[in-house]
Amino acid sequence: MIIQLHKTIKPEDLQSIFKTLESNQYSVTQVKTQFENYLICIGKQDLDIRTIGHLKGVKDIHRVSDNYKLVSRKWKTENTKIDLGNNVIIGNGHPSLMTGPCSIESEEQVSKIVAHLLKNNIKIMRGGVYKPRSSPYAFRGLGIDGLKMMHEQCKPHNIKIITEVMQASQIEDMMEYVDIFQVGARNSQNYNLLDALGEIDKPVMIKRGISGTIEELLNSAEYIFSKGNEKLLLCERGIRTFETIYRNTFDINAIQILKDKSHLPVIADPSHGIGIREYVTKLALASLMTGADGIIYEVHEKPEEALSDGQQTLNFIESEKLVQKIEHLKSLL
Numbered sequence: 001m002i003i004q005l006h007k008t009i010k011p012e013d014l015q016s017i018f019k020t021l022e023s024n025q026y027s028v029t030q031v032k033t034q035f036e037n038y039l040i041c042i043g044k045q046d047l048d049i050r051t052i053g054h055l056k057g058v059k060d061i062h063r064v065s066d067n068y069k070l071v072s073r074k075w076k077t078e079n080t081k082i083d084l085g086n087n088v089i090i091g092n093g094h095p096s097l098m099t100g101p102c103s104i105e106s107e108e109q110v111s112k113i114v115a116h117l118l119k120n121n122i123k124i125m126r127g128g129v130y131k132p133r134s135s136p137y138a139f140r141g142l143g144i145d146g147l148k149m150m151h152e153q154c155k156p157h158n159i160k161i162i163t164e165v166m167q168a169s170q171i172e173d174m175m176e177y178v179d180i181f182q183v184g185a186r187n188s189q190n191y192n193l194l195d196a197l198g199e200i201d202k203p204v205m206i207k208r209g210i211s212g213t214i215e216e217l218l219n220s221a222e223y224i225f226s227k228g229n230e231k232l233l234l235c236e237r238g239i240r241t242f243e244t245i246y247r248n249t250f251d252i253n254a255i256q257i258l259k260d261k262s263h264l265p266v267i268a269d270p271s272h273g274i275g276i277r278e279y280v281t282k283l284a285l286a287s288l289m290t291g292a293d294g295i296i297y298e299v300h301e302k303p304e305e306a307l308s309d310g311q312q313t314l315n316f317i318e319s320e321k322l323v324q325k326i327e328h329l330k331s332l333l
Protein backbone atom coordinates (compact mmCIF):
# COMPACT_ATOMS: atom_id res chain seq x y z
CA MET A 1 0.00 0.00 0.00
CA ILE A 2 1.20 3.52 -0.84
CA ILE A 3 -0.01 6.53 1.08
CA GLN A 4 0.67 9.92 -0.46
CA LEU A 5 0.96 12.59 2.19
CA HIS A 6 0.31 16.28 1.94
CA LYS A 7 3.63 18.08 1.84
CA THR A 8 2.54 20.33 4.66
CA ILE A 9 1.53 17.48 6.96
CA LYS A 10 1.87 18.33 10.64
CA PRO A 11 4.18 16.11 12.71
CA GLU A 12 1.34 15.12 15.05
CA ASP A 13 -0.82 14.05 12.07
CA LEU A 14 2.04 11.98 10.70
CA GLN A 15 2.49 10.40 14.09
CA SER A 16 -1.14 9.43 14.29
CA ILE A 17 -1.01 7.86 10.79
CA PHE A 18 2.04 5.85 11.87
CA LYS A 19 0.21 4.75 15.03
CA THR A 20 -2.82 3.54 13.09
CA LEU A 21 -0.64 1.65 10.62
CA GLU A 22 1.52 0.04 13.26
CA SER A 23 -1.49 -1.03 15.29
CA ASN A 24 -2.59 -2.81 12.10
CA GLN A 25 0.78 -4.60 11.90
CA TYR A 26 2.10 -2.66 8.92
CA SER A 27 5.79 -1.99 8.58
CA VAL A 28 6.12 1.55 7.28
CA THR A 29 8.86 3.27 5.31
CA GLN A 30 8.68 6.98 4.75
CA VAL A 31 9.92 8.15 1.34
CA LYS A 32 10.52 11.79 0.44
CA THR A 33 11.35 12.44 -3.17
CA GLN A 34 11.98 15.63 -5.09
CA PHE A 35 8.22 15.72 -5.82
CA GLU A 36 6.21 13.92 -3.17
CA ASN A 37 6.03 12.50 0.30
CA TYR A 38 4.95 8.85 0.63
CA LEU A 39 4.51 6.08 3.13
CA ILE A 40 5.16 2.58 1.85
CA CYS A 41 3.24 0.13 3.98
CA ILE A 42 3.94 -3.58 3.92
CA GLY A 43 1.53 -5.81 5.75
CA LYS A 44 -1.80 -7.53 5.62
CA GLN A 45 -3.96 -7.04 2.58
CA ASP A 46 -7.38 -7.04 4.25
CA LEU A 47 -7.35 -3.58 5.79
CA ASP A 48 -10.18 -1.35 4.62
CA ILE A 49 -8.15 1.52 3.21
CA ARG A 50 -10.93 3.96 4.00
CA THR A 51 -9.87 3.74 7.66
CA ILE A 52 -6.59 5.38 6.63
CA GLY A 53 -7.87 7.55 3.78
CA HIS A 54 -9.77 9.93 6.02
CA LEU A 55 -6.85 10.62 8.38
CA LYS A 56 -5.49 14.16 8.44
CA GLY A 57 -2.52 14.72 6.16
CA VAL A 58 -3.38 11.88 3.75
CA LYS A 59 -3.59 13.06 0.15
CA ASP A 60 -4.27 9.73 -1.50
CA ILE A 61 -4.00 6.04 -0.81
CA HIS A 62 -3.46 3.12 -3.19
CA ARG A 63 -3.30 -0.61 -2.89
CA VAL A 64 -0.33 -2.04 -4.80
CA SER A 65 -0.14 -5.80 -4.87
CA ASP A 66 3.22 -5.92 -6.72
CA ASN A 67 6.29 -6.42 -4.53
CA TYR A 68 7.76 -3.24 -6.02
CA LYS A 69 5.51 -0.32 -5.14
CA LEU A 70 6.54 3.19 -6.20
CA VAL A 71 7.57 2.19 -9.72
CA SER A 72 4.37 0.23 -10.24
CA ARG A 73 1.66 1.38 -12.60
CA LYS A 74 -0.91 0.10 -10.13
CA TRP A 75 -0.92 3.44 -8.31
CA LYS A 76 0.23 5.83 -11.03
CA THR A 77 -1.49 5.27 -14.31
CA GLU A 78 -0.10 8.21 -16.26
CA ASN A 79 3.29 7.82 -17.92
CA THR A 80 6.26 9.44 -16.21
CA LYS A 81 8.05 12.01 -18.34
CA ILE A 82 11.68 12.91 -17.86
CA ASP A 83 12.38 16.55 -18.64
CA LEU A 84 16.03 17.24 -19.39
CA GLY A 85 15.51 20.93 -20.14
CA ASN A 86 15.70 22.81 -23.45
CA ASN A 87 12.56 21.00 -24.52
CA VAL A 88 14.19 17.56 -24.41
CA ILE A 89 11.57 15.34 -22.80
CA ILE A 90 11.61 11.56 -22.65
CA GLY A 91 8.33 9.69 -22.51
CA ASN A 92 6.13 12.33 -24.13
CA GLY A 93 4.98 10.07 -26.94
CA HIS A 94 7.81 10.88 -29.36
CA PRO A 95 10.72 8.45 -29.59
CA SER A 96 13.87 9.74 -27.90
CA LEU A 97 17.23 8.87 -29.41
CA MET A 98 20.43 8.52 -27.38
CA THR A 99 23.25 8.12 -29.83
CA GLY A 100 27.02 7.95 -29.55
CA PRO A 101 30.01 5.71 -29.19
CA CYS A 102 30.35 2.90 -26.71
CA SER A 103 33.39 4.74 -25.30
CA ILE A 104 34.52 8.34 -25.45
CA GLU A 105 37.93 8.08 -27.13
CA SER A 106 39.19 11.49 -28.23
CA GLU A 107 38.24 15.11 -28.86
CA GLU A 108 38.16 14.51 -32.58
CA GLN A 109 35.87 11.51 -32.20
CA VAL A 110 33.46 13.48 -30.02
CA SER A 111 33.34 16.46 -32.38
CA LYS A 112 32.46 14.20 -35.29
CA ILE A 113 29.70 12.56 -33.29
CA VAL A 114 28.36 15.94 -32.19
CA ALA A 115 28.21 17.05 -35.83
CA HIS A 116 26.36 13.81 -36.67
CA LEU A 117 23.83 14.42 -33.89
CA LEU A 118 23.24 18.01 -34.94
CA LYS A 119 22.77 17.00 -38.56
CA ASN A 120 20.16 14.44 -37.57
CA ASN A 121 18.43 16.47 -34.89
CA ILE A 122 19.39 14.02 -32.13
CA LYS A 123 19.31 15.67 -28.71
CA ILE A 124 21.02 13.15 -26.43
CA MET A 125 24.55 11.78 -26.75
CA ARG A 126 25.62 8.54 -25.15
CA GLY A 127 29.25 7.71 -24.44
CA GLY A 128 31.02 5.81 -21.69
CA VAL A 129 34.01 7.16 -19.81
CA TYR A 130 33.98 4.49 -17.11
CA LYS A 131 33.78 1.22 -19.00
CA PRO A 132 32.96 -2.10 -17.40
CA ARG A 133 35.01 -4.50 -19.53
CA SER A 134 35.07 -8.28 -19.35
CA SER A 135 38.87 -8.22 -19.62
CA PRO A 136 40.96 -6.04 -17.32
CA TYR A 137 43.37 -5.46 -20.24
CA ALA A 138 40.76 -3.86 -22.50
CA PHE A 139 40.26 -0.09 -22.82
CA ARG A 140 38.48 1.08 -19.67
CA GLY A 141 37.60 4.63 -20.62
CA LEU A 142 38.99 8.16 -20.27
CA GLY A 143 37.38 8.79 -16.89
CA ILE A 144 36.32 12.21 -15.65
CA ASP A 145 38.58 14.10 -18.11
CA GLY A 146 36.80 12.37 -20.98
CA LEU A 147 33.45 13.38 -19.53
CA LYS A 148 34.52 17.02 -19.16
CA MET A 149 35.71 17.05 -22.75
CA MET A 150 32.41 15.51 -23.93
CA HIS A 151 30.49 18.10 -21.94
CA GLU A 152 32.52 20.97 -23.35
CA GLN A 153 31.53 19.95 -26.84
CA CYS A 154 27.89 19.12 -26.13
CA LYS A 155 26.99 22.06 -23.94
CA PRO A 156 27.12 24.83 -26.60
CA HIS A 157 24.59 22.86 -28.67
CA ASN A 158 22.35 21.89 -25.74
CA ILE A 159 23.06 18.24 -26.44
CA LYS A 160 22.27 16.22 -23.34
CA ILE A 161 24.63 13.57 -21.99
CA ILE A 162 23.98 10.04 -20.78
CA THR A 163 26.97 8.16 -19.41
CA GLU A 164 27.61 5.25 -17.10
CA VAL A 165 28.50 5.63 -13.44
CA MET A 166 30.19 2.57 -11.98
CA GLN A 167 30.50 3.43 -8.33
CA ALA A 168 28.99 5.79 -5.81
CA SER A 169 32.22 7.70 -5.25
CA GLN A 170 32.16 8.89 -8.89
CA ILE A 171 28.76 10.57 -8.66
CA GLU A 172 29.81 13.86 -7.12
CA ASP A 173 32.52 14.65 -9.67
CA MET A 174 30.31 13.60 -12.59
CA MET A 175 27.22 15.47 -11.45
CA GLU A 176 27.87 18.77 -13.22
CA TYR A 177 28.52 17.14 -16.59
CA VAL A 178 25.79 14.52 -16.76
CA ASP A 179 22.11 14.77 -17.70
CA ILE A 180 21.29 11.08 -17.20
CA PHE A 181 23.34 8.66 -15.14
CA GLN A 182 23.39 5.19 -16.68
CA VAL A 183 23.56 2.15 -14.41
CA GLY A 184 25.09 -0.61 -16.49
CA ALA A 185 23.90 -4.19 -16.69
CA ARG A 186 26.69 -5.38 -14.43
CA ASN A 187 25.68 -2.92 -11.72
CA SER A 188 21.95 -3.43 -12.05
CA GLN A 189 21.79 -4.95 -8.57
CA ASN A 190 24.57 -2.97 -6.94
CA TYR A 191 22.34 -1.76 -4.18
CA ASN A 192 24.87 0.62 -2.65
CA LEU A 193 25.19 2.41 -5.98
CA LEU A 194 21.41 2.46 -6.38
CA ASP A 195 20.98 3.91 -2.88
CA ALA A 196 23.47 6.66 -3.69
CA LEU A 197 21.68 7.51 -6.94
CA GLY A 198 18.47 7.76 -4.96
CA GLU A 199 19.90 10.68 -3.08
CA ILE A 200 20.52 12.92 -6.08
CA ASP A 201 18.19 15.00 -8.19
CA LYS A 202 19.27 13.79 -11.64
CA PRO A 203 17.65 11.25 -13.97
CA VAL A 204 18.97 7.69 -13.81
CA MET A 205 18.57 5.05 -16.51
CA ILE A 206 18.89 1.59 -15.08
CA LYS A 207 19.73 -1.29 -17.37
CA ARG A 208 18.47 -4.80 -16.91
CA GLY A 209 21.08 -7.13 -15.43
CA ILE A 210 22.81 -9.67 -17.64
CA SER A 211 20.75 -12.43 -16.02
CA GLY A 212 18.17 -10.15 -14.48
CA THR A 213 14.46 -10.80 -14.49
CA ILE A 214 11.94 -8.08 -15.29
CA GLU A 215 10.89 -8.04 -11.65
CA GLU A 216 14.50 -7.65 -10.50
CA LEU A 217 14.89 -4.65 -12.80
CA LEU A 218 11.75 -3.08 -11.37
CA ASN A 219 12.97 -3.70 -7.85
CA SER A 220 16.31 -2.08 -8.68
CA ALA A 221 14.43 0.99 -9.86
CA GLU A 222 12.40 0.81 -6.64
CA TYR A 223 15.66 1.08 -4.67
CA ILE A 224 16.44 4.42 -6.28
CA PHE A 225 12.88 5.76 -6.03
CA SER A 226 12.56 4.73 -2.39
CA LYS A 227 15.68 6.73 -1.53
CA GLY A 228 14.12 9.85 -3.01
CA ASN A 229 14.76 10.05 -6.75
CA GLU A 230 11.72 9.66 -9.01
CA LYS A 231 13.51 10.56 -12.23
CA LEU A 232 14.01 7.07 -13.55
CA LEU A 233 14.17 5.26 -16.88
CA LEU A 234 14.27 1.52 -17.47
CA CYS A 235 16.40 -0.08 -20.17
CA GLU A 236 16.11 -3.46 -21.89
CA ARG A 237 19.56 -4.39 -23.22
CA GLY A 238 19.35 -8.14 -23.70
CA ILE A 239 19.92 -10.99 -21.31
CA ARG A 240 22.16 -14.02 -21.25
CA THR A 241 20.51 -17.24 -22.39
CA PHE A 242 21.71 -20.59 -23.74
CA GLU A 243 21.95 -19.01 -27.21
CA THR A 244 25.50 -18.18 -28.23
CA ILE A 245 25.17 -17.19 -31.87
CA TYR A 246 24.64 -13.57 -30.88
CA ARG A 247 25.96 -11.61 -27.89
CA ASN A 248 22.73 -11.34 -25.89
CA THR A 249 19.12 -12.35 -26.30
CA PHE A 250 17.26 -9.08 -26.82
CA ASP A 251 14.07 -9.54 -24.86
CA ILE A 252 11.61 -7.59 -26.93
CA ASN A 253 8.80 -9.05 -24.84
CA ALA A 254 10.11 -7.12 -21.87
CA ILE A 255 9.44 -3.74 -23.46
CA GLN A 256 5.66 -3.81 -23.45
CA ILE A 257 5.59 -5.78 -20.20
CA LEU A 258 7.69 -3.11 -18.50
CA LYS A 259 5.40 -0.43 -19.93
CA ASP A 260 2.40 -2.22 -18.49
CA LYS A 261 3.92 -2.95 -15.10
CA SER A 262 5.52 0.45 -14.55
CA HIS A 263 4.80 4.10 -15.28
CA LEU A 264 8.50 4.74 -16.01
CA PRO A 265 9.77 5.33 -19.55
CA VAL A 266 11.36 2.32 -21.24
CA ILE A 267 14.43 2.65 -23.43
CA ALA A 268 15.62 -0.14 -25.72
CA ASP A 269 19.30 -0.83 -26.40
CA PRO A 270 19.44 -2.92 -29.56
CA SER A 271 23.23 -2.51 -29.85
CA HIS A 272 23.97 -4.54 -26.74
CA GLY A 273 20.72 -6.43 -27.26
CA ILE A 274 22.08 -8.41 -30.16
CA GLY A 275 25.68 -7.31 -30.43
CA ILE A 276 25.79 -7.52 -34.24
CA ARG A 277 25.74 -4.31 -36.28
CA GLU A 278 23.66 -5.50 -39.21
CA TYR A 279 20.62 -6.27 -37.03
CA VAL A 280 20.65 -3.17 -34.85
CA THR A 281 18.45 -1.03 -37.11
CA LYS A 282 15.70 -3.62 -37.39
CA LEU A 283 15.65 -4.24 -33.65
CA ALA A 284 15.55 -0.51 -33.00
CA LEU A 285 12.48 -0.15 -35.19
CA ALA A 286 10.87 -3.23 -33.70
CA SER A 287 11.45 -1.84 -30.20
CA LEU A 288 9.61 1.36 -31.01
CA MET A 289 6.74 -0.63 -32.48
CA THR A 290 6.66 -2.64 -29.25
CA GLY A 291 6.19 0.46 -27.12
CA ALA A 292 9.69 1.71 -26.27
CA ASP A 293 9.89 5.42 -25.42
CA GLY A 294 13.33 5.65 -26.95
CA ILE A 295 16.40 3.94 -28.31
CA ILE A 296 19.97 4.05 -27.09
CA TYR A 297 22.39 2.89 -29.75
CA GLU A 298 26.09 2.98 -30.52
CA VAL A 299 27.53 4.96 -33.40
CA HIS A 300 31.12 5.72 -34.50
CA GLU A 301 32.69 7.29 -37.54
CA LYS A 302 34.71 4.11 -38.10
CA PRO A 303 33.17 1.30 -36.07
CA GLU A 304 35.97 -1.09 -37.07
CA GLU A 305 38.41 1.18 -35.25
CA ALA A 306 36.30 1.74 -32.13
CA LEU A 307 38.05 0.95 -28.85
CA SER A 308 35.03 -0.97 -27.61
CA ASP A 309 31.95 -2.67 -29.06
CA GLY A 310 32.77 -1.82 -32.69
CA GLN A 311 31.09 -5.04 -33.85
CA GLN A 312 27.68 -3.70 -32.78
CA THR A 313 28.24 -0.04 -33.66
CA LEU A 314 26.56 1.72 -36.58
CA ASN A 315 28.51 4.05 -38.84
CA PHE A 316 27.18 7.52 -39.63
CA ILE A 317 25.40 6.45 -42.81
CA GLU A 318 23.64 3.58 -41.05
CA SER A 319 22.70 5.83 -38.17
CA GLU A 320 21.29 8.46 -40.50
CA LYS A 321 19.21 5.82 -42.26
CA LEU A 322 17.89 4.64 -38.92
CA VAL A 323 16.81 8.17 -38.04
CA GLN A 324 15.01 8.47 -41.38
CA LYS A 325 13.25 5.16 -40.86
CA ILE A 326 12.15 6.24 -37.40
CA GLU A 327 10.67 9.39 -38.97
CA HIS A 328 8.56 7.17 -41.26
CA LEU A 329 7.56 4.97 -38.37
CA LYS A 330 6.27 7.86 -36.27
CA SER A 331 2.91 7.89 -38.03
CA LEU A 332 2.39 4.27 -36.92
CA LEU A 333 3.23 4.77 -33.26
Ligand code: PEP
Nearest residue numbers: 102184185186207237272
Ligand atom coordinates in the same frame (compact mmCIF):
# COMPACT_ATOMS: atom_id res chain seq x y z
C1 PEP B 1 27.30 0.34 -22.64
O1 PEP B 1 26.25 0.99 -22.69
O2 PEP B 1 28.28 0.56 -23.38
C2 PEP B 1 27.36 -0.82 -21.72
C3 PEP B 1 28.48 -1.22 -21.17
O3 PEP B 1 26.16 -1.38 -21.55
P1 PEP B 1 25.69 -2.65 -20.67
O4 PEP B 1 25.84 -2.24 -19.26
O5 PEP B 1 24.28 -2.85 -21.09
O6 PEP B 1 26.59 -3.80 -21.05
Ligand code: MN
Nearest residue numbers: 102298308309
Ligand atom coordinates in the same frame (compact mmCIF):
# COMPACT_ATOMS: atom_id res chain seq x y z
MN1 MN C 1 28.98 -0.70 -25.36
